[in-house]
Amino acid sequence: MKIESVDMFYLAMPEVLDIGDGSQDMVLVRVRAGDWTGWGECEASPLPTIASLVTPMSHSACHPVLDSVLGQRLDSVADITRIADEVRARSLDLLQTDHALSGIEIALWDLLGKSVEQPVYELLGTWGTAAPVGKTPYASALFGDTPQETLEKARSAVSRGFHAVKFGWGPYGLTTVEADADQVRAAREGLGADGILLVDAGTVWGDNVGLGVSRLPALLDARALWLEEPFVSGALRSYADLATQSGSVRLAGGEGAHTRYMAEHMIDHGGVGFIQIDTGRVGGISTAHEVWKYAHDRGVQFVNHTFTSHLALSASLQPYAGAADDWICEYPVELKALARELTSTHIDVDADGTIRPPAKPGLGMELDLVAASKYLIDVDITVGGRTIYRTPELTS
Amino acid sequence: MKIESVDMFYLAMPEVLDIGDGSQDMVLVRVRAGDWTGWGECEASPLPTIASLVTPMSHSACHPVLDSVLGQRLDSVADITRIADEVRARSLDLLQTDHALSGIEIALWDLLGKSVEQPVYELLGTWGTAAPVGKTPYASALFGDTPQETLEKARSAVSRGFHAVKFGWGPYGLTTVEADADQVRAAREGLGADGILLVDAGTVWGDNVGLGVSRLPALLDARALWLEEPFVSGALRSYADLATQSGSVRLAGGEGAHTRYMAEHMIDHGGVGFIQIDTGRVGGISTAHEVWKYAHDRGVQFVNHTFTSHLALSASLQPYAGAADDWICEYPVELKALARELTSTHIDVDADGTIRPPAKPGLGMELDLVAASKYLIDVDITVGGRTIYRTPELTS
Numbered sequence: 194m195k196i197e198s199v200d201m202f203y204l205a206m207p208e209v210l211d212i213g214d215g216s217q218d219m220v221l222v223r224v225r226a227g228d229w230t231g232w233g234e235c236e237a238s239p240l241p242t243i244a245s246l247v248t249p250m251s252h253s254a255c256h257p258v259l260d261s262v263l264g265q266r267l268d269s270v271a272d273i274t275r276i277a278d279e280v281r282a283r284s285l286d287l288l289q290t291d292h293a294l295s296g297i298e299i300a301l302w303d304l305l306g307k308s309v310e311q312p313v314y315e316l317l318g319t320w321g322t323a324a325p326v327g328k329t330p331y332a333s334a335l336f337g338d339t340p341q342e343t344l345e346k347a348r349s350a351v352s353r354g355f356h357a358v359k360f361g362w363g364p365y366g367l368t369t370v371e372a373d374a375d376q377v378r379a380a381r382e383g384l385g386a387d388g389i390l391l392v393d394a395g396t397v398w399g400d401n402v403g404l405g406v407s408r409l410p411a412l413l414d415a416r417a418l419w420l421e422e423p424f425v426s427g428a429l430r431s432y433a434d435l436a437t438q439s440g441s442v443r444l445a446g447g448e449g450a451h452t453r454y455m456a457e458h459m460i461d462h463g464g465v466g467f468i469q470i471d472t473g474r475v476g477g478i479s480t481a482h483e484v485w486k487y488a489h490d491r492g493v494q495f496v497n498h499t500f501t502s503h504l505a506l507s508a509s510l511q512p513y514a515g516a517a518d519d520w521i522c523e524y525p526v527e528l529k530a531l532a533r534e535l536t537s538t539h540i541d542v543d544a545d546g547t548i549r550p551p552a553k554p555g556l557g558m559e560l561d562l563v564a565a566s567k568y569l570i571d572v573d574i575t576v577g578g579r580t581i582y583r584t585p586e587l588t589s
Numbered sequence: 590m591k592i593e594s595v596d597m598f599y600l601a602m603p604e605v606l607d608i609g610d611g612s613q614d615m616v617l618v619r620v621r622a623g624d625w626t627g628w629g630e631c632e633a634s635p636l637p638t639i640a641s642l643v644t645p646m647s648h649s650a651c652h653p654v655l656d657s658v659l660g661q662r663l664d665s666v667a668d669i670t671r672i673a674d675e676v677r678a679r680s681l682d683l684l685q686t687d688h689a690l691s692g693i694e695i696a697l698w699d700l701l702g703k704s705v706e707q708p709v710y711e712l713l714g715t716w717g718t719a720a721p722v723g724k725t726p727y728a729s730a731l732f733g734d735t736p737q738e739t740l741e742k743a744r745s746a747v748s749r750g751f752h753a754v755k756f757g758w759g760p761y762g763l764t765t766v767e768a769d770a771d772q773v774r775a776a777r778e779g780l781g782a783d784g785i786l787l788v789d790a791g792t793v794w795g796d797n798v799g800l801g802v803s804r805l806p807a808l809l810d811a812r813a814l815w816l817e818e819p820f821v822s823g824a825l826r827s828y829a830d831l832a833t834q835s836g837s838v839r840l841a842g843g844e845g846a847h848t849r850y851m852a853e854h855m856i857d858h859g860g861v862g863f864i865q866i867d868t869g870r871v872g873g874i875s876t877a878h879e880v881w882k883y884a885h886d887r888g889v890q891f892v893n894h895t896f897t898s899h900l901a902l903s904a905s906l907q908p909y910a911g912a913a914d915d916w917i918c919e920y921p922v923e924l925k926a927l928a929r930e931l932t933s934t935h936i937d938v939d940a941d942g943t944i945r946p947p948a949k950p951g952l953g954m955e956l957d958l959v960a961a962s963k964y965l966i967d968v969d970i971t972v973g974g975r976t977i978y979r980t981p982e983l984t985s
Contacts, residue, residue, distance in 0.1 A: 203972070205645070209645065209646055209647065209648070210648075211646065211648075211649050211652075212648065212649050213648060213649045213650060214648055214649075215647070215648050215651075215682070217647060217648055218645075218647050218648075236682075237682075237683075237684065238641070238644055238647050238651050238682065238683040238684075238685075239644070239647070240640045240641075240643075240644035240645070240970070240972065241637045241638075241640040241641045241644055241683060241684070241685045242637075243640075244636045244637040244639075244640040245634070245636075245637045245685075247636075248634055248635070248636035248637055249601070249605065249614075249636070250605055250607065251605065251611070251613060251614050251634050251635070252605070252606075252607075252608065252609060252610055252611050252613055252614075253607050253608050253609045253610075253758075254609060254791070254792075255611075255634050256607075278795075281821075282792075282795075285792060285821070285845070286611070286632075286633075286634065286845075287633075287634040287637060288633065288634075288637070288684050288685045288687065288688045288847060288870075289634075289637045289641075289684045289685040291684065292684045362649075395650070396650075396678075396681065399674075399678075425677075425681070425850075426850075427848050427849075427850025427851060427854070428850060429850065429854065449681070449682075451684060452821075452823045453823075454821075454822075454823025454824060454825065455823060458823070458825065458854060458858070461858075462854070462857075462858060474684075570972060570973045571971075571972075571973060571974065572970075572971065572972050572973075573969075573970070573971040574636070574968075574969070574970050574971075575967075575968065575969040575970075576599070576636065576966060576967075576968050577966045577967060577968075578967065
């Protein structure tokens with residue numbers, strides 16, 4: 194097959210709020226080749242990502258991303274690897290490239306899987322044709338504005354059948370140690386003694402180790418499984434320092450990684466116990482799978498990062514779908530209507546309390562383009578008098 | 590002062606060629622506050638960078654860059670730090686942010702320096718009011734298509750008074766070990782026995798250590814001072830591995846770093862002997878200065894990376910202007926007309942064979958906006974029916 198078109202669509206809720214909710218807009222990617230259409234999603238700011246697809250060339254290492262995808266052959270997994278490598282080399286100096294590539298690479302996998310009638314996790318070749326291993330989903334929620342609200346959110350998640358809940362962002366880390374301790378205690382209380390509690394600081398402490406250390410007693414008391422993103426992704430010395438003091442609370446991080454190297458450095462030099470990878474940012478499914486292998490060989494747990502649609506959720510589960518040791522997964526439960534309605538099928542919690550990607554070709558998700566069209570934002574970019582991007586028609 | 594406007598301009602040569610020459614287009618940044626105007630340059634793909642400035646918000650950690658700059662107070666160096674920190678936090682998930690911030694931060698320094706009538710290197714506060722230390726400029730050139738062409742380029746650089754020459758990109762690393770050896774020998778021959786020879790592989794070997802090792806004998810024979818970017822910036826294990834085998838040829842790298850952390854990791858875990866920082870990418874002058882301090886404390890040489898205008902050259906010299914130990918600097922000699930004509934003043938080689946930033950307020954460069962206007966590209970971006978960017982008038 195030859196890749197005939199690569200299109201990006203900017204979708205957004207009618208109102209985008211200044212809160213830590215990444216499901217309020219999206220970059221949807223459509224790739225067509227032969228008789229097939231593949232879909233992917235970039236976990237990215239839409240306009241700069243679209244710009245990176247179509248921008249005029251600056252020099253030989255700063256091509257528009259589209260240049261390295263359109264017209265390429267796509268008949269095998271090796272073709273996906275070759276195309277992604279070419280994008281990275283020819284758009285090396287365009288910083289937004291990794292985010293743009295991620296959604297495209299996911300769409301290539303979806304398309305290839307559909308064309309050969311195999312789920313992506315089978316095509317990865319690591320686990321043969323074995324069925325995917327069910328993962329324990331954790332409900333991913335924002336901290337409430339008050340401890341009471343957090344407590345009620347935790348009870349609500351338990352009542353919906355979740356055994357693990359992660360709270361993050363909101364007020365956590367922004368005021369006092371005591372206020373944060375109250376929040377964490379409330380989360381534990383709402384969750385009950387047996388529930389798995391995860392806490393996400395959302396990089397709020399920059400690289401200040403002391404601010405992280407001060408929160409450890411409450412996290413240890415509440416038996417949190419992990420403390421996520423105490424620091425920005427690059428602050429490896431801060432991660433390593435806090436990791437030596439955090440005892441049974443393991444550090445988690447990696448969602449900011451936009452190359453496999455960044456994820457590997459967190460494992461090698463940051464002392465994380467959990468590496469969290471967003472396929473929509475790290476470079477796509479192949480890159481995420483490489484990170485899974487790297488982590489697996491070093492006794493670090495791989496976990497998906499997903500805060501958007503179930504198309505993105507399927508993409509983020511594929512890279513470790515067959516891995517029995519990596520047992521937990523992020524499952525967003527506060528999705529905005531856009532992210533929920535993008536797909537007509539969803540990945541639901543199975544009777545055994547776990548989730549797994551669909552046993553269907555490609556990513557196995559059905560899109561609802563009529564619903565999605567309600568959220569489509571028209572974009573028009575003109576450079577030097579020439580229109581280089583105009584929102585295409587959102588059809589399959 | 591209050592920051593009243595932040596504008597970006599896309600300038601480009603009439604024809605942009607598919608060669609490794611980063612001076613073919615630019616993002617020029619203008620910031621106005623009080624009675625002052627500051628100028629900066631992002632070493633970045635223009636359209637995605639402009640998009641990152643003005644894009645609609647996606648969520649609380651994905652604001653447009655402009656949101657954290659416009660309307661801010663700017664009265665001191667601390668204000669620049671605060672603004673840059675705010676940009677990084679509020680635009681954390683927008684990958685292009687660091688490249689956009691870099692040019693803005695440079696313009697803030699230029700503006701502040703003009704308002705207090707001090708050169709930026711003085712405002713940095715590290716070297717008091719001492720005059721900057723002259724650096725030995727190396728002529729930065731592309732390898733010729735043939736060894737003979739490279740030899741002639743080296744001779745030409747020597748005849749123009751350069752004692753150090755760097756060759757990079759072009760055919761180097763792409764074909765055989767023998768072809769590369771011929772190129773390196775030709776460069777040494779053209780340079781003469783005493784000249785300082787530097788070689789830039791332009792990340793051509795990805796992370797493949799063997800391909801780098803195979804080139805070492807010719808580099809050692811030719812007494813190259815450094816081998817630059819044998820691998821992509823993140824491939825620290827490959828860097829460290831090659832560094833243990835490269836003997837007197839030290840590894841150089843870092844131009845891809847878009848945070849101070851990435852630069853620090855190359856020093857801590859990559860074994861580089863020279864850390865090359867582009868102020869137009871790494872986050873600006875403050876970040877580059879922090880990297881200089883970090884390198885200095887660890888015995889690693891700091892070197893600017895500059896392949897564009899003399900406005901960018903001044904910005905890239907400021908962060909280590911007073912450092913006596915860091916003696917070499919990149920000096921682009923094959924600038925396209927755009928990059929040359931942007932400024933009416935230039936940083937020329939002094940009688941003692943060294944260069945230094947101007948002893949004038951701010952970056953000390955005079956722009957030629959009439960000349961620059963010839964290269965201005967009109968851009969128009971409409972999102973949801975609203976024009977969010979239209980090229981402003983290029984005036985001072």
